[in-house]
Amino acid sequence: xxxxxxxxxxxxxxxxxxxxxxxxxxxxxxxxxxxxxxxxxxxxxxxxxxxxxxxxxxxxxxxxxxxxxxxxxxxxxxxxxxxxxxxxxxxxxxxxxxxxxxxxxxxxxxxxxxxxxxxxxxxxxxxxxxxxxxxxxxxxxxxxxxxxxxxxxxxxxxxxxxxxxxxxxxxxxxxxxxxxxxxxxxxxxxxxxxxxxxxxxxxxxxxxxxxxxxxxxxxxxxxxxxxxxxxxxxxxxxxxxxxx
Ligand SMILES: Cc1cc2nc3c(=O)[nH]c(=O)nc-3n(C[C@H](O)[C@H](O)[C@H](O)COP(=O)(O)O)c2cc1C
Numbered sequence: 287x288x289x290x291x292x293x294x295x296x297x298x299x300x301x302x303x304x305x306x307x308x309x310x311x312x313x314x315x316x317x318x319x320x321x322x323x324x325x326x327x328x329x330x331x332x333x334x335x336x337x338x339x340x341x342x343x344x345x346x347x348x349x350x351x352x353x354x355x356x357x358x359x360x361x362x363x364x365x366x367x368x369x370x371x372x373x374x375x376x377x378x379x380x381x382x383x384x385x386x387x388x389x390x391x392x393x394x395x396x397x398x399x400x401x402x403x404x405x406x407x408x409x410x411x412x413x414x415x416x417x418x419x420x421x422x423x424x425x426x427x428x429x430x431x432x433x434x435x436x437x438x439x440x441x442x443x444x445x446x447x448x449x450x451x452x453x454x455x456x457x458x459x460x461x462x463x464x465x466x467x468x469x470x471x472x473x474x475x476x477x478x479x480x481x482x483x484x485x486x487x488x489x490x491x492x493x494x495x496x497x498x499x500x501x502x503x504x505x506x507x508x509x510x511x512x513x514x515x516x517x518x519x520x521x522x523x524x525x526x527x528x529x530x
Contacts, residue, residue, distance in 0.1 A: 360395035361440040362386045365447045365457055367414070369407045372479050374511040381477040381510035382446050388521045389444050389475070393530050396440075402457055403429035421456040428457040434465050442471040442500075445490065448507065449478040454489060468496025473528065477507045500528065 366380030374381070383399070390397040406414055421428060437443065447458050472494065474486040483504040491499040503524045509517050 358394040365400040381507035384510040401431040446475040462493040474502035
């Protein structure tokens with residue numbers, strides 16, 4: 287397993303990304319309870335490719351983690367990193383954020399973005415892989431910015447993140463251990479570039495023994511930027527299978 291993760295990561299590193307060092311920072315989507323679709327529709331013009339993007343996108347510094355309240359009983363929680371990303375250049379909406387928005391739109395769920403206290407956004411992809419590796423080897427619990435959500439009104443929580451070194455990013459464990467997820471139905475999802483779900487479901491079940499973990503789904507990161515209709519169709523099929 288370690289060898290295959292190392293292989294994938296080596297591949298990612300060797301394939302290399304363009305040297306477009308982002309001046310990027312994270313964004314918080316303007317979450318609108320009346321029009322959840324506004325949280326997911328990123329105009330094509332706002333999707334820079336590696337070839338086109340030389341300057342970082344015009345983004346807003348995140349100020350706080352936000353949450354909407356649609357009263358659906360369903361919440362989507364996600365972590366996603368904007369900035370320089372593998373295979374897609376500098377992006378102003380992370381791959382996992384794209385999937386999270388689709389899930390929220392199709393289920394009528396509220397949405398909550400986990401933001402790190404210390405931004406990962408200014409780093410290049412290669413720098414970030416080193417930081418993430420160190421966090422993992424130290425079993426770190428990076429701090430989450432802002433208030434954590436009140437989960438009492440939610441029965442089902444979709445939880446998504448990018449695969450980082452074959453695992454949840456360590457900040458997700460901060461989340462798992464900082465809120466009460468016992469008794470909830472948890473639905474994990476990942477975005478990745480080859481590792482699939484990477485055991486997110488089993489790792490989540492271990493981290494939150496009192497929760498019921500439902501069938502998860504993995505999405506290719508690059509598709510979230512360059513083939514959204516494919517991702518949308520996979521999200522729909524998956525949600526239909528879950529009864530949505
Ligand atoms: C630090 C780091 C580690 C990664 N490790 C893996 C990995 O082990 N397996 C894999 O398939 N992709 C890996 N990737 C690729 C990301 O999972 C993929 O690009 C993902 O879609 C990024 O999602 P985001 O834009 O929401 O952050 C890694 C990316 C980063 C930045």
